[in-house]
Each structure stands twice: as C-alpha cells, then as structure tokens.
Amino acid sequence: MQISGHSAKILVVDDEPNIVIALEYLLQREGYEVQKAYNGQQALDCMENWTPDIVVLDVMMPGMNGFEVARRLREIPALELTKIIFLTAKGTQRDKESGYASGAEYYMIKPFDNDVFISTVNEIMAYG
Amino acid sequence: MSLSLVIGCSLAYISLLFLIAWWVDKRAERGVSVVNNPYVYALSLAVYCTAWTFFGSVGRATTGGLSFLGVYLGPTLLAPLWYMMLRKIILISKNQRITSIADFISSRYGKSTTLGVIVTLIAVLGIVPYISIQLKAVTFGINTLTHFKSGAAPAPTSFWLDSGFWVTVAMASFTGVFGTRKLDPNERHEGLVAAVAFESIVKLITFSAVGLFVTFGIYNGFGDLFTQATLREDTAKMLTFESSGITPFSWNVLVMLSLFAIILLPRQFHISVVENTSPRHIPKAMWVFPLYLLLINIFVLPIALAGKMIFDAGIHPDTYVLSLPLEKGAAWLALAAFIGGFSAATSMIVVEATALSIMFSNHILVPLLIRMRSIGRNHLVNGAARLLDIRRISILLMLFLAYLYQKSVGSTYDLVSVGLISFTAAAQLAPVVIGGLYWKRATHQGAVAGLIVGFIVWAFCLPLPSMAQAGIISNSFVNEGLFHISFLKPYALFGVTGIDPITHAAFWSLLFNAWTYAIVSVNTQPTMLSLTQADLFVNIHKYISGHEYDILKREAKIGDLKAVLNRYLGETRTLALLSDYQVYNKVVLDDHQTAQADLVSFVETSLAGAIGAASARVVIDSVAKEDPISLDEVMRILDQTREAVQHSRIMEEKNEELKTLTLQLTEANVQLKQLDRLKADFITTVTHELRTPVTSIKALSKIILDDYARLDEERRTAYLQIIVNESDRISRLINQVLDIEKLRSEEPVQQMEQLELTEIVLHAVDGVQQLLTERNIKCTITPTNLSLPVNGNRDKLIQVVVNLLSNALKFCNQQEGRIDIHLKQKDRFVFLGIRDNGPGIPAQARQLIFEQFTQLHSKEQGKPHGTGLGLYITKKIVEQHHGSIRVESEPGHGALFEIILPLSNDEPLDRV
Structure with a gap:
C-alpha cells in the first residue's frame, strides 16, 4: 500500500521470534517496509539511522521493557512523528495507562486479531 | 518452836x-x-x-x-x-x-x-x-x-x-x-x-x-x-x-x-x-x-x-x-x-x-x-x-x-x-x-x-x-x-x-x-x-513496723492526726497534703471520724519526711491506737499478698503470651501477604506465558486460513511447525504449573522405594537419545557400573535427570555439543553431575535460575524454548528427596549442575 508516495516503515519489537514472524508477514502483505528487533536495545539501535512511521512494541522483554523503550523514543526529536502501538499480553487498565503515559498512541492486547491489527495500522498511516 | x-x-x-x-x-x-x-x-x-x-x-x-x-x-x-x-x-x-x-x-x-x-x-x-x-x-x-x-x-x-x-x-x-x-x-x-x-x-x-x-x-x-x-x-x-x-x-x-x-x-x-x-x-x-x-x-x-x-x-x-x-x-x-x-x-x-x-x-x-x-x-x-x-x-x-x-x-x-x-x-x-x-x-x-x-x-x-x-x-x-x-x-x-x-x-x-x-x-x-512462720519470727520487725506490710491496724481520730501534722508541718502544708489525699482517694475527711490504717500510714510517711521515720513513728504512736491482730489475720494477709503476687505473675505471663501471639500473627500476616503477592505474580506470569504462544498460534493459523493459496509450501510448513511447537509449549506449561501446585502442597513424596541412581540416569539418557542424535551431541556417562542406592520416587527422579539433560541440550554448543555425566559416592551421599559445553551462566544469574519463570536469553535469539519452570521444579523435587542442587559455571566454559542425594540406608541392591 502506497501512501504519500513512499512506502511506510514499521519497526516490530518483540522477544518472541514466532510473533515477530507473524507480524512481519502481515505487515509485508500490506506493503509496508518492516524492520525487526528482539529487545529494547536492538530497537533503539535500529532507529538511530532509520526512522519508522510506526513502532509495534512488546512490553515484557528481557533487559529494557517496552515502556522504557517508548519513553526513550519520545526523547529523540527525529522520531517526533513516529506512532507507537503497544502489542502486549499485559492487559490490565493500569498497564494501559502506563502505556499511554510512556508516550504510546495505541495499546493492543495479545492475542490479537490479524484484521483488527492491520486495519489499525492502516488507519494510522491514512489519517496520522 | x-x-x-x-x-x-x-x-x-x-x-x-x-x-x-x-x-x-x-x-x-x-x-x-x-x-x-x-x-x-x-x-x-x-x-x-x-x-x-x-x-x-x-x-x-x-x-x-x-x-x-x-x-x-x-x-x-x-x-x-x-x-x-x-x-x-x-x-x-x-x-x-x-x-x-x-x-x-x-x-x-x-x-x-x-x-x-x-x-x-x-x-x-x-x-x-x-x-x-x-x-x-x-x-x-x-x-x-x-x-x-x-x-x-x-x-x-x-x-x-x-x-x-x-x-x-x-x-x-x-x-x-x-x-x-x-x-x-x-x-x-x-x-x-x-x-x-x-x-x-x-x-x-x-x-x-x-x-x-x-x-x-x-x-x-x-x-x-x-x-x-x-x-x-x-x-x-x-x-x-x-x-x-x-x-x-x-x-x-x-x-x-x-x-x-x-x-x-x-x-x-x-x-x-x-x-x-x-x-x-x-x-x-x-x-x-x-x-x-x-x-x-x-x-x-x-x-x-x-x-x-x-x-x-x-x-x-x-x-x-x-x-x-x-x-x-x-x-x-x-x-x-x-x-x-x-x-x-x-x-x-x-x-x-x-x-x-x-x-x-x-x-x-x-x-x-x-x-x-x-x-x-x-x-x-x-x-x-x-x-x-x-x-x-x-x-x-x-x-x-x-x-x-x-x-x-x-x-x-x-x-x-x-x-x-x-x-x-x-x-x-x-x-x-x-x-x-x-x-x-x-x-x-x-x-x-x-x-x-x-x-x-x-x-x-x-x-x-x-x-x-x-x-x-x-x-x-x-x-x-x-x-x-x-x-x-x-x-x-x-x-x-x-x-x-x-x-x-x-x-x-x-x-x-x-x-x-x-x-x-x-x-x-x-x-x-x-x-x-519462719519469716514472721525472724523478720518480726518487718511485720510490726508496717512499712512493707501494713499489718497493724492503726486507728486515730482524724482531728488528732491533723493537729500532729499542723504542729510539725505548719497549716499550709497540712491543708495541701490532706486535700491531695482527699482528691486521690476520693474521700472527704471529717475531724470527728476515725482515720483508717492507710490514712494513718500516709500521715506517718508525710511526717517522716520532716522529722525522720523513727520520730514519726513515735509521734503517730502517741495518737494512734493499735488493734491487736490475731495470728489468723496475719496469715490471711500473708495469703492475700501471696495470691496477689501469684495473680499478677499469671497476668504478666498471659500478657507476654499475648504479645508473642500478636507478633506471630503479624509475621503470619506479612507472610500471607507475601504469599498472596507471589501467587498474584505467578498468575500474571503464567497468563503472560500462556498468551504468548496463543498469540503466535492464533496469528499464524489465521494467516494460513486467510492466505492458504497465496503462501508457498515452505512457508506454510514452517508456520504449521511453529503452531505445533507453540501448542507443545502450552501443554508443557500446563503440566509444569500442575507440577508446581503439587510441589507447593508439600506432601511427602509418594511411593518411595530403593532405587539405583545409575539405572535412573541410563533410563533418562535413553529417553533423550533421539534428540542427542539429531543435534549431534556427544554424551558420556562415567562410570556406568557403580551401585548408588538412593530412596525416592522413580518417576520424579527420572524427571529431574531429564530436566537437567534438556537444559544441557538447549544450551550446549550448537556445532560440537557435548554432555558429560559423572556419578560418584562420598561418605553417605551420592553425587550426579551433568556438564554441558554451552556459553555458561553469568555469576549474577546462578541463584536466579532456580526461581520460577527465570530464563536465560541469548542476545541474538531472544527467548529460548521453555517455560522457566524446569529448574525450579527440579530443585523442589531434589529437596523433597532430602538432597540439594548446585550449579558451577564459568562463562564461556559451560555449566555443571550437581545433585547430591543421601545414600539409602537399606541393604544395597545388586541391580547394576
């Protein structure tokens, strides 16, 4: 899917390789450019010279957790426009609030529905 | 005459x-x-x-x-x-x-x-x-x-x-x-x-x-x-x-x-x-x-x-x-x-x-x-x-x-x-x-x-x-x-x-x-x-001086006592003293009434401060008359005193007990809260651990369902394999959670019998032989002819060895995997060591790995397969067998897990 003349870039961050595989397939099927990271540090390293439009972020990861990754991401001026979608098994109201507080725009709970996930991503890319 | x-x-x-x-x-x-x-x-x-x-x-x-x-x-x-x-x-x-x-x-x-x-x-x-x-x-x-x-x-x-x-x-x-x-x-x-x-x-x-x-x-x-x-x-x-x-x-x-x-x-x-x-x-x-x-x-x-x-x-x-x-x-x-x-x-x-x-x-x-x-x-x-x-x-x-x-x-x-x-x-x-x-x-x-x-x-x-x-x-x-x-x-x-x-x-x-x-x-x-009686005879002065026990019932006119106080202490102090006494004892003193023993003693003590105890005694004696006291009365007073002392001692003991109980309750409460939190943590963790494979299964199976025709053969097989693996992961997790529940109830191990540890190890290795061969891992057991009788539950001990072997399999060197098993006996204990040649365990993780849901991650691969419960369960089973488990590792040079179990006291078997 082509929007505004360039292919949207999406970073998928999850420590579960099988989930990354599924997400990568779904996003590539929609035509997005996908980069993968298996923990927080890898994600931040990746974004130093690659600016994604969307970051799909897991919360419970070894080392740096997703909330921390989001907070650091928000401190980088270059990533001002990057949207953050949390995709996590942590589903309590308090977790959600922490997620929004750390700077995320969307919060989705695992296991997710493929169609809902894709339409969310598409909406973001269509309307910002 | x-x-x-x-x-x-x-x-x-x-x-x-x-x-x-x-x-x-x-x-x-x-x-x-x-x-x-x-x-x-x-x-x-x-x-x-x-x-x-x-x-x-x-x-x-x-x-x-x-x-x-x-x-x-x-x-x-x-x-x-x-x-x-x-x-x-x-x-x-x-x-x-x-x-x-x-x-x-x-x-x-x-x-x-x-x-x-x-x-x-x-x-x-x-x-x-x-x-x-x-x-x-x-x-x-x-x-x-x-x-x-x-x-x-x-x-x-x-x-x-x-x-x-x-x-x-x-x-x-x-x-x-x-x-x-x-x-x-x-x-x-x-x-x-x-x-x-x-x-x-x-x-x-x-x-x-x-x-x-x-x-x-x-x-x-x-x-x-x-x-x-x-x-x-x-x-x-x-x-x-x-x-x-x-x-x-x-x-x-x-x-x-x-x-x-x-x-x-x-x-x-x-x-x-x-x-x-x-x-x-x-x-x-x-x-x-x-x-x-x-x-x-x-x-x-x-x-x-x-x-x-x-x-x-x-x-x-x-x-x-x-x-x-x-x-x-x-x-x-x-x-x-x-x-x-x-x-x-x-x-x-x-x-x-x-x-x-x-x-x-x-x-x-x-x-x-x-x-x-x-x-x-x-x-x-x-x-x-x-x-x-x-x-x-x-x-x-x-x-x-x-x-x-x-x-x-x-x-x-x-x-x-x-x-x-x-x-x-x-x-x-x-x-x-x-x-x-x-x-x-x-x-x-x-x-x-x-x-x-x-x-x-x-x-x-x-x-x-x-x-x-x-x-x-x-x-x-x-x-x-x-x-x-x-x-x-x-x-x-x-x-x-x-x-x-x-x-x-x-x-x-x-x-x-x-x-x-x-x-x-x-x-x-x-x-x-x-x-x-001995105390009464030997310490008669104590009994009649009335300081320790006011055993003499002295009576005096309140007016007389006032006059005495006035003479030695002056009117102002007398009034102050007596009004204090009235307030404290909630009585009204009338000059014409007879003062009871406690008031007489009070006046005497007050006087003693001014003119000394001995003189006070003399002065009070001049106005107070003593009631003769019978032996029975003396004994009764003594008995009462003794009872009172006994009573207060019992009260003190009860109070002490109550304090101890309160403390124990507080501690128990803290422990309960801690357990509660642990339980909540456990449930959160288990939920997360279940949701993760379910997520993969749901996403991938939906992909296959939606895009069956569009997917190539290779990818379809890979996704289906993931689904099977993740389903295994779920069942494994469920089994281990059930195992943990069993271990938590701390029931003694059922069906204890005399076993040969060597035989158990051989049996366990046999069980993973397929995997060893697949991954080209070399496994040695030394020695294989030693008789090491232990008391235990056969299935549980096999589970322990299999857990440790799976661990070693998972972490061993991918190219030239090697697992060495050592058996020995020293004093009244048997030792089972399982050594791999993997990356080893960092020092700060060595104690953590025996806790629930702790897993080691490699930077490149993310999470390894497993639930993070294996070593925890292993440790618990070993402890139920009165044994212990420890780990030795130098990063880069593999890890050694060693189990120590007490030797069986029964007659040795000659099964091996």
Whole structure:
C-alpha cells in the first residue's frame, strides 16, 4: 500500500521470534517496509539511522521493557512523528495507562486479531 | 518452836498472798492494771531466785566458795544479749498470742504438734526435780525450825505424817487457785504476777535482815567478819576462786546456762514473755533485775562464813539462814527467814506449775482429748470449765511427780546441783529458740532431731546417774560406761574428764543438740506454713513496723492526726497534703471520724519526711491506737499478698503470651501477604506465558486460513511447525504449573522405594537419545557400573535427570555439543553431575535460575524454548528427596549442575 508516495516503515519489537514472524508477514502483505528487533536495545539501535512511521512494541522483554523503550523514543526529536502501538499480553487498565503515559498512541492486547491489527495500522498511516 | 506456829504463820502468809492477788485481779477487771509497771515487771522476774537461792547459795558458798555467783552473773553480764532476744521474743509472742515456751517453739516450726509434745516433755522431766527441791527446801525449813538442836526429825512412818506431803498439797491448792482462776485467751494472770512481785520483796527483805543480823549483830560489820574468816584456814579458802574448783571453762558454761535459763525456763518464759504487759518495760527491767540479784547475793558469803565459823559439821550449810538466828536466840528472825524461803519456794512453784500445766494441757492433754472426741467421746471436752479442770489436774500431776521425785531421789543432791540439772535441761531449748529467731532456714525436722538428741545426752549424763546413785537403776553404767564401753561413761563422755558433771553434760548435750539441729535443718525442706512462720519470727520487725506490710491496724481520730501534722508541718502544708489525699482517694475527711490504717500510714510517711521515720513513728504512736491482730489475720494477709503476687505473675505471663501471639500473627500476616503477592505474580506470569504462544498460534493459523493459496509450501510448513511447537509449549506449561501446585502442597513424596541412581540416569539418557542424535551431541556417562542406592520416587527422579539433560541440550554448543555425566559416592551421599559445553551462566544469574519463570536469553535469539519452570521444579523435587542442587559455571566454559542425594540406608541392591 502506497501512501504519500513512499512506502511506510514499521519497526516490530518483540522477544518472541514466532510473533515477530507473524507480524512481519502481515505487515509485508500490506506493503509496508518492516524492520525487526528482539529487545529494547536492538530497537533503539535500529532507529538511530532509520526512522519508522510506526513502532509495534512488546512490553515484557528481557533487559529494557517496552515502556522504557517508548519513553526513550519520545526523547529523540527525529522520531517526533513516529506512532507507537503497544502489542502486549499485559492487559490490565493500569498497564494501559502506563502505556499511554510512556508516550504510546495505541495499546493492543495479545492475542490479537490479524484484521483488527492491520486495519489499525492502516488507519494510522491514512489519517496520522 | 512449835510446828503449829510455823504452819500458822505460813497459812497467814499464804492468805496475805491471796488477798493481794484477789485485789489486783479485781482492779484488773475494772480496767486498772497494777502490774503494768516496769518495777513490778522486774520484781516478778526475780521469781528466778528460788529457795535454792535463799537457802542453797549459802550452802554452795560454804562448800564451793564463790562458785554460787555463776548463775547470777549470767543475766547481769549478758544483759544486752538478753535484752535483744527477749524483746524479739515478746514482739513475736504478742503478735502470735504465744502461751508458753512449748507454744513458741511449736509455732515457729510450722505449728508442729510433735514439737509441742517434745518441748513439754523435756520441760516436765527437766523441771520436776527443780520443783521437788523447792518442796524439799520448805520441808527442810520446817524441820530446822521445829527440831533445831533437838536431833534430826524422825523419819515419817506414813505420808500422812510427812510434812513434805502437806506442803505439796498446800502448794497444789494455792497454784490451782491462782494459776487457773479464769481462762484468759492471752494467759495473763495479773493477780499471780502481783503476788510473785510481792514475794520477791519479801525474799529480799528477810534475807537481807538475816545478813544484817549476822554481819552487824553477831559480828562487828563486814571488816570484823572477813578478818576473822581469813584467820581460819577453812573459811579463808572460801574467799579464793581456786577453792571453788571451778575452771574458767566451767564459769563460761555456767554464765551461758544461766542466760538460757533466764529466758527458757518455763516459769521465766511465762513471767517475762507471756505475762509481759508492754515491751517498754524491758529496758528498765534490764538494770533493776540485775540490781536485785546483786542485793540478794551481798550477804551470801557473810552468812556462809559465819555459819562455818560458828557451827561444826553437824549443821547442814543449806540451813545456815535459819540456824544462825536460832543459835543466837533470834527466833522471830528465823521465822521471818523461813517465810522468806517459803515465799521463794511458793513463787517458784506457783509460776512453774502454772506454766507447765498450760503446756501440759495445751500440748498433751487437750490434743489427746480432741483425738478421743473424734472417736466419739464427746463429753470429755466441754467448754472452758472442762479446760480449767484439765489445768488443775495437770498442776496436781506436776506437783505429785515432784513430791515423788523428792522422796526417791531428791535427798541425794544439794539444792544447787538439782537446780543446775534443770538449767541444763532448759538449755536444750536454746538452739531451736535462738535458731528460730535468727535463722530462717531452720526446719521442723532439724528442731525435732536436735531436741531429742540433746535431751537424750542430757538424760544420760545427769538424771540417769543420779537415779542410779539413788539406787533406782543399776549403778554399773556410771562407773564402767554404757554397755561397758569406757567412752560412754555419763560423767566422762568420750574420755573427757576433769570437769564437773554439770559443765560436762551441758557441753556435750548442747554440742550434739546444736549440730544435729543445724545439719538436719540444712538437709531437709521446710513446709510452706513453716516458711511463713519462719519469716514472721525472724523478720518480726518487718511485720510490726508496717512499712512493707501494713499489718497493724492503726486507728486515730482524724482531728488528732491533723493537729500532729499542723504542729510539725505548719497549716499550709497540712491543708495541701490532706486535700491531695482527699482528691486521690476520693474521700472527704471529717475531724470527728476515725482515720483508717492507710490514712494513718500516709500521715506517718508525710511526717517522716520532716522529722525522720523513727520520730514519726513515735509521734503517730502517741495518737494512734493499735488493734491487736490475731495470728489468723496475719496469715490471711500473708495469703492475700501471696495470691496477689501469684495473680499478677499469671497476668504478666498471659500478657507476654499475648504479645508473642500478636507478633506471630503479624509475621503470619506479612507472610500471607507475601504469599498472596507471589501467587498474584505467578498468575500474571503464567497468563503472560500462556498468551504468548496463543498469540503466535492464533496469528499464524489465521494467516494460513486467510492466505492458504497465496503462501508457498515452505512457508506454510514452517508456520504449521511453529503452531505445533507453540501448542507443545502450552501443554508443557500446563503440566509444569500442575507440577508446581503439587510441589507447593508439600506432601511427602509418594511411593518411595530403593532405587539405583545409575539405572535412573541410563533410563533418562535413553529417553533423550533421539534428540542427542539429531543435534549431534556427544554424551558420556562415567562410570556406568557403580551401585548408588538412593530412596525416592522413580518417576520424579527420572524427571529431574531429564530436566537437567534438556537444559544441557538447549544450551550446549550448537556445532560440537557435548554432555558429560559423572556419578560418584562420598561418605553417605551420592553425587550426579551433568556438564554441558554451552556459553555458561553469568555469576549474577546462578541463584536466579532456580526461581520460577527465570530464563536465560541469548542476545541474538531472544527467548529460548521453555517455560522457566524446569529448574525450579527440579530443585523442589531434589529437596523433597532430602538432597540439594548446585550449579558451577564459568562463562564461556559451560555449566555443571550437581545433585547430591543421601545414600539409602537399606541393604544395597545388586541391580547394576
């Protein structure tokens, strides 16, 4: 899917390789450019010279957790426009609030529905 | 001199005594005490001077020189000691309403009936000879007056004609009337005391009259008398101490014996303690009484010297007091002297018989009758009248015993010797009394043993030989020793010779008595009652000073107390103090009301701050009157105190328990909260761990479903494989969660049996052989032939080895995987080590890996397969088998997991 003349870039961050595989397939099927990271540090390293439009972020990861990754991401001026979608098994109201507080725009709970996930991503890319 | 004149005068004298006693008793009934006076008290103490003093001292001086002084020096020289002991005894006796020396001793040692009986028997057996010599002295006196120079009195053919018998009858009736006129709960007999005090005056005046007559009538004063005495060899000798034949040791023993006697002789105890009206009389008595002794002894030596110079051997020295006036024609003086000796005898007999009858009836007859009543002879004990009859019977019994003794044995000894035998008997009570006053540890058993041993030694050394000499029992043991053992001669016990029989007997009997008392006391346990009584006796001042226990119920007019406070503290402070007291105690004080004990104590304490405790006590005593307190009340107060102490101790214990319980509850609560949190964490973690594979499965299966045609073969297979793996992961997780639940319940391992660890390991390796081959991992087991019996559950132990093998498989080097298994036995343990050649475990993770949901991640791959529960479960199972697990690792050089299990105690199997 082509929007505004360039292919949207999406970073998928999850420590579960099988989930990354599924997400990568779904996003590539929609035509997005996908980069993968298996923990927080890898994600931040990746974004130093690659600016994604969307970051799909897991919360419970070894080392740096997703909330921390989001907070650091928000401190980088270059990533001002990057949207953050949390995709996590942590589903309590308090977790959600922490997620929004750390700077995320969307919060989705695992296991997710493929169609809902894709339409969310598409909406973001269509309307910002 | 005619017999009728002598008897007439004696009867007239006795009538006078009756009159005095009757008048005093009458006044006492109207509330006026004649005897409540220190001088009367001191004079009544002079009952100590008996006919022995009156007649016998002269006799003793004639034969033994100055030795007669010993028994009078004791109370004089040891007056301070006497004062201390007497004061304490009186305080205790008033507090406890003691009626006799037997009562005192029995009460001290737990109100023991046995001790009452023993003391009474010692007193009766020891004192009866003493009473007998009084009878003898009176008979002797009558015979001297009526038959002087007309030859010896004819021996009476029957007791009807024996003047001694009639003297006894007279004494018995006199005592019966005085000593038992009424039944007083405090055993106070004011008439008796007054009569005794009067008799003391008569004794002193008549004896001094004879002394003056001899010194200034026959001779020209002391100078003339003593000058003439020094000219004769026999009388000159009487003036030296050497002639007395008494050693310094004997002097000391005599002084000690007389100190004991002045307190412990039943009549002395009765007069000085039971009849005492106030402890305040003691200080004055302490110098008046020795003064009396001095006065009555002044003329002993002059009379003895004169008698020796004037008479030949035909006149008995014991009669000099009478025979000297008779010889010189002063018949009326002789009669007066006889009345003096008679009064000495009567006062002694009356008081002694009264004291003994109190003891005899209270400690022997009444308990006996009560016991008889308990078997149905109710009529024998019937009120006060019966009790008085019992007293009278006791008195008769005592006096006729004395009469019989005098008839059979008494004539063998002179007056003083028999008196000293009694002194020695009374001294047997000294250890238990003194110990009872100052030594709390002394026990009832000690007192019983000491008294019995002392009494036996005394009886063996003094009365038995005297009876032998009187021909009543065989004489052989006196000269040859008991059972012909020379060490057991009654006058030379254990070969000790060279001291007179009294000193000898006193020394040995008191030595055995005191040691037995002390040793038995130390080795026995006092009863509870004996302990409280001991405390009461030893610490009597504590009980009456009212500081520790306000045991004295003192009452005073509130107005009086206010006046006292005003005088010493001023009006302002008095008002302030009293208003404080009213506020604190929520009372209103009215001047006309009577203040209770606590207010009296409060005022005393307040005063003590201003004028000192001792002065405060005196001041308060002047306005407060004391309620006498009965023994029962004392015991009740003690019991209450003890109960209160016990109660508060129980409360304290309960409080302590409660505190401990609260603490335990708090701890349990903290633990519960922690468990709760752990449980919540566990559920969160498990949920997450379940959601993760479900997420992959759902996403990938939806992809295959939606894009089945669009997916190539390879990718479809890969996705399906992931779905299968993640499904496995879920089932594994569910199984392990169930395992953990089982481990949590901490039930002991089921189906324990003896197993061969080597066999278990081989079985487990067999199970993963497929995986080893697939991944090209080399696995070694060394050795495989060792017998390592352990006790355990086979399936669980296989699970442990498989878990560890799976771990090793997962982390081993991907290219050249290697797993080495080592088995060994050391001491009573078996060791199983599993080593891989993977990346190893960082130091900070080594303890964490045994916790729930801890997994090691590699940077490149993210999470490894597994639930993070394997090692946790492994550790728990090993611990259930009483073993332990540890890990050793150097990063980059693999990891070694080692399990240590106890060797089976059963017979080894030979399965391998």
